[in-house]
Amino acid sequence: KYEKIWMTLGSASLAIFLAILGISSVHAGHTPAASGIETINPDFVESDSRFGNPGLYESDSGDYDYDLYFTASAFMYEPREVEIPKGSRVRIQAATKDVIHGFSVAGTNVNMMVEPGLVSTYTANFNKTGEFLIICNEYCGVGHADMISMIKVV
Ligand code: CUA
Incomplete structure (x- = not known):
């Protein structure tokens, strides 16, 4: 037993x-x-002063040098191109205006999904000069393959 x-x-x-x-x-x-992901109000992307005018902003945080804001929409990113000084530590924030997009910086380990209602964040060091293509790696419609932007590290 x-x-x-x-x-x-x-x-x-x-x-x-x-x-x-x-x-x-x-x-x-x-x-x-x-x-890395923060929830936002759906109309935030249009109304926020930085997502409304996406690009590179100097940061007063001690953790990184710049804030870089990107918006994704069918079928483009804004800004279309951005210059980053070599050696910068940059906090990238990306948000979508419509459907799910990807945000992948070719040749780096920056690779995010950008979902409606969320801010995707990635902090990266840009220590090499060159041109780095940003591509969408989530299928988002007919213009998916043309959805690109460029980071130029100078
Ligand atoms: Cu945007 Cu695929």
């Missing part, structure tokens, strides 16, 4: 273990939103 107790204990602890696994995986599924 001891065996039965051990069997019961065994399956009970297995059930608890699985429950913990389930909880932590659900939790992990939500954590990417906490880092």
